[in-house]
Amino acid sequence: MVSAVLVGAGVFVATTRTSGDGGVSEDTAVASGPDADAPDPLGACVDSWNKRNTWKESIGAMGVAGQNSAGATAYVHVGRSAVFPDLWMVTIANSATMYAQQYVEDAKDKWGFAPSWTGTVSGLDPSVTSWNAKMAGDGTITLG
Numbered sequence: 766m767v768s769a770v771l772v773g774a775g776v777f778v779a780t781t782r783t784s785g786d787g788g789v790s791e792d793t794a795v796a797s798g799p800d801a802d803a804p805d806p807l808g809a810c811v812d813s814w815n816k817r818n819t820w821k822e823s824i825g826a827m828g829v830a831g832q833n834s835a836g837a838t839a840y841v842h843v844g845r846s847a848v849f850p851d852l853w854m855v856t857i858a859n860s861a862t863m864y865a866q867q868y869v870e871d872a873k874d875k876w877g878f879a880p881s882w883t884g885t886v887s888g889l890d891p892s893v894t895s896w897n898a899k900m901a902g903d904g905t906i907t908l909g
Contacts, residue, residue, distance in 0.1 A: 807843050810853040811898065811906045813870070814843075817877030821904025824857065824866065829902045831861035841898035841906055846870075846881075847890070853878075856893040857900055858886045865889050 814821065828839030839857050846854035846869050853870040855878060863886045868878040886894075898908045 807897070807908055810843050810855070810870070811908055813853070813877055814855060814906050818868075818904065819877075823904070824868075825900055825902050825904030827864070827866070828857045828859050828900050828904070829861075830859060830864075832859070837902060839900040840896040841900045842893045842896055843898050843906070843908070844893065847892065854881070854893070855906070856889065858889070858894075858896075863887070867893070 818824070825839070829837040832838075839859050841858075842856040844854060844856075846852045849869060855868045856865065857867075858865040865882075865884055865886045865888065866880065867882040869881040871877065871879040898906050900906050
């Protein structure tokens with residue numbers, strides 16, 4: 766059983782305690798380094814999309830249109846824009862309609878992301894078709 770977990774300042778500590786025929790045993794594992802608590806940049810982009818995008822429900826509905834399953838999802842690529850490398854870009858593709866959309870981060874707008882391209886999946890640059898996320902019908906993106 767894990768009895769304590771502490772994460773912060775580049776350190777992860779977990780203490781486990783087990784009991785059995787030989788009595789009680791306690792072990793502590795420590796991991797440290799610059800990546801132990803480093804923020805996930807893709808996660809930050811997804812978090813911004815999910816919290817700041819006031820049109821995500823409409824976008825999600827288009828992303829899963831024509832799919833028959835209750836848990837329909839759209840294919841999503843989250844990454845940097847090739848045209849504006851300091852901005853995030855979200856590419857969404859629907860496998861049923863072969864329709865695709867791209868949105869670029871817009872920090873000045875309360876919406877959070879601005880539409881930048883709409884067309885067919887075949888018109889997408891191959892660099893944005895390495896799908897690394899999914900979108901639910903409500904427009905919420907999850908990585909993985």
